[in-house]
Amino acid sequence: MSQTNGEPLLKVERLRKSFGAHEVLRGIDVAVMRGDVTCIVGPSGSGKSTFLRCLNYLEKPTGGAIFLHGEPVGVRWKGDKLYEMSFNELSRQRQRMGMVFQGFHLFPHKTALENVIEAPILVKRVPRATAIEEAMVLLERVGMKERAHYYPAQLSGGQQQRAAIARSLAMKPDVMLFDEPTSALDPELVGEVLAVMRKLADDGMTMVVVTHEMGFARDVADHLIFMDGGVIVEQGRPVDVLTRPQHDRTRAFLARVLADA
């Protein structure tokens, strides 16, 4: 369902990130088209999570540029000078990029429903009644309607993650970023979260997913990126990368993860 014509929704150019002397990202270029699902795989420590966290400036990149709808993220032009954005300016851009974390990070002092309505009411000034109405639709979509009034501590990991997805969707983002959304889950709970993500992809949501779930990447992704050592080693259609890898590092990684599966 990828659109090949037109500007990409999200564009990353020569992205670099260092922590002290350690260079985690060494020049990443990616383009994500509207409606595309991009999966990023690679060994741990390859920089894929850092890459995702740079997209919405949870980590400040050391170099390079990110564009959302052609507009630079985290910085702004004024004449021919480039200025850093303040936290609060940045928060306006972050609204357009939903993020789902490995550790869910639901607000523990709020019920599932309260988690979902919090940001729309607080940030977007949506009337409470409207926010609740929309939240219930979202919670139904992720199969959490019956548990709307439960606190996170009363929910299983899979239920928490599905509520967290609804919470992100409530801000009506242009793109959803998933940072290993099923890695903290018990094996039997992985499926329910992946099913929600599949449905989201079918509905045309633009998604960037860092994952270890090769099956999901193969079936759902329009574009697969293999990262190692802070660079993109190989990218393309999932079927090509998974079945006909061009690089030794890709082959070695696939041999390892597919042997486990």
Add this chain to the structure above:
Amino acid sequence: MSEEPPHRPSIHDLKPIAVPKIGHWIGGVVLAVLAVVFLQVLVTNKNMQWAVVAEYMFNRAILSGLGMTLLLTFLAMVLGLAIGVVLAIMRLSASRVFQSVSWGWIWFFRGVPPLVQMIFWYNLALLLPEISIGIPFGGPKLLSWNTNQLITPFSAAIMGLAFTESAYAAEMIRAGIQAVNVGQTEAAATLGMTRAQMLRRIVLPQALRIVIPPIGNDTISMLKFTSLVSVLALPDLLYSAQMVYARTYQTVPLLLVATIWYLVLTTILTVVEHAVEHRLKSEHRAGATKAGGIFPFRLFARQQEAV
């Protein structure tokens, strides 16, 4: 090895006899005797003058002193916590200036005894005869007050108690804020919240839950610390009792009146503290079912929506 008797019952029909706790018995008897002796002194010692104690227990001066003690405790805690929250946020700020000012305040007010502070604040006029708002370093003054009019025993007492509390509260609240998972602020940030929104809606509500038990403890300490204000001749519970016995020389019974009232108040506060703590512990778990128990409401959490 004891010899096996011929008709021993089955092991399944018997409950084994417990190991004797001889230490408990000996210690228990000694302590019980001491307790009886202590009670006997309390009851039979004529110097206790229980009749006088009863007479003054609900005396008007004593009750108004009790009110003053409660007022001081309440104001000092509210003011101390408010300053403490600001100090904690400054301490965690990225700005070196904010960090240092906060550190300096905490260092000073935790280091100087509240009694010394109160006397010092009360005598502030000796240092600064006039307090004014204006442009510093010799600029024009917009407003100015005579320090002696501004500083009363009451305001000096509040400052001494509240500033001391603010230093302790700041450290507790800072620890509380730091105990909130980083993921919480990241999740809030990705939802587009501003720094202030994150702090107010996500971080502080969680930090305060963590900090409530030590704050309860501090409130109990504060209640007792207020007795220091008697040096400023402020009529709190202790000073009211002192004023009576200065006149009647019934020192012991009036100190007993004060003691009993302090114990009553700390007992009430302890019960409240335990109830709040219990409530906080069970709240996350209780969630879906309506709140019940001692308090028919949920702390912090909003009432559930009927959808």
